[in-house]
Amino acid sequence: MEKVEKKRLSLRMILRNRWQLYLLLAPFLVLFILMTVLPVLSSIVLSFFNFDMVSFPRFAGLGNYLRMFLQDKIFPTVLANTLVLAILTGPASFLLSFVLAWLINEFRPAMRTLLSFMFYAPALVGNALYIWQVAFSTDSYGYVNSLLLSLGVITEPIAWLSSTSYIVPIVVMVQLWQGMGVNFLANISGLQNVDTELYEAGAIDGVRNRWQELWYITLPGMQSMLLFSAVMSIASAFSISSIITTLAGYPTVGYAADTIVSYLSDVGTVKYEMGYASALSVVLFLLMILTRLLIGRLLNKVGR
């Protein structure tokens, strides 16, 4: 009886204070629409126009998209590069950031602090990319060349960053090394919040080993953080570009490592074709949404 009364009271409270919800949401929503939703929409609209940033945009229909898929000789290459880099770095970065967080979380606090700091360091160092440029520098002053020369592994310095066969592995390595920070810390905070009682209950219910514990308790317990880290991994894996242009410039030799993003920045900044750049960006967007939906299905299977 009393329960029903309480329920009714609670419902009345929820309904009476409705305006407070809008008040809580409003600051974000207004600024979000202004700074993100409107620009995204106008970028999508712009993809159906020709726009050189000087004269007024001219309507082009599907022109930009037809050009991309039928005429553009570079687009197939950068599309393939984008997919290859995304497949090589996305899943690896997602798994690595989880496994590292999982392993580190089991240490005592002092060790945990030390190791987390070490793995988060690349994200804290502003000019971090610079060291790789120096390391893989083409002449024998480059650290990698000088090391390999002195060890006698190679006799001639290698032009790492202008070689079609080395540039992709180097970009993958640098991206994995640099891109983990956010997911790593999100996973750590997720792991530390999995209810300890669940582990105890699991042990009683017949969890036999660490792997079962990981699969049936830890992973489902932090599913929401895994989704976050999956989306962030997709976002960064499909958008690798500053690493490539910092290390090897644009375009790389034979477009060996250029992605849709590095290509569209060139189209926009150097060639002033904002309409075409927007169309490229819309296609990339659709590609990422598709991936996100697929990953969502996979993540739902965790712990089942």
Added chain:
Amino acid sequence: MTILRKRFFQPRQDLAKTQARRFTRSRFGNVMFFVFLFAAGAFSVLPLVYSIVTSLKPLDELLIFPPRLFVVQRPTLKNYLALPDVVSSLNVPLLRYLFNSLFVSVTATALHVIVAAMAAFVLSKSDLKYKNVIFILVQFSLLFNTYTLGVPQYLIYTGLHVIDTYLVYLLPFIPSTLGVFLMKQYMDGYVPGALIEAAHIDGAGWLTIFWRVIFPIVRPCVLTLTLFSFRDTWATIPSGTIFSESLKTLPTVMSTITAGGIARTGTAMAASVIMMMPPILVYLISQGSLRETMGNAGIKG
């Protein structure tokens, strides 16, 4: 050695006391993992060490062959002492840039964290009709490449008459979707709905619940987000929206020092070492108090 081992290599001692057994690594496994992770971590921390070592090198050591990565024979503070000379040629005092940087980063971070937490609370715990639509927009907007957004955003700044004011620093950061997404996932995962129901029964409105109940609970997430946000705002250089020298921030000054050529390599490194100190400080503070909050985590519904 035994003491050391006890302190560092015995995980989850507290849990071992409870009846049910937690599956922990063997001591040997623990040491192996530590060695392995430490090696991987050392690789990861290289650029930090490199920057510090390089900033302590005198000019002739910077140019020796074969290059020496992590060795400095005659460490010197010259590079740091040269900094005041380099920045004295600026027409605005360095303190002004420092003030701008701190003001922008602290304000943007504080506003962002609160705004994001409020929105995430509504998206995660209310029964608002269109909250799922908004959340999908938030997630998808993280996937849209920011490059083509520059032009429309510039037009919006012009329309709002905020070009060349502090607001162009703050406006894009406050509604940053990463923060809302992170907070929402955290609340979904670790804040039980029953807690809010109970507060409603006690007569609390949404505002009270948010401020009194939710915000203290999500403190670990707030700390992590503060770190992300501070790091990003601290390093940001606005493109084409700030013209007054008196409104510019430290990263702009740093890029002029770095552009000084090979003779300034050491000075540039010294400058960048100083630049990375505040984010590192925020990291240490936030992660330090994170550990405190974790102690009383595990809120039951």
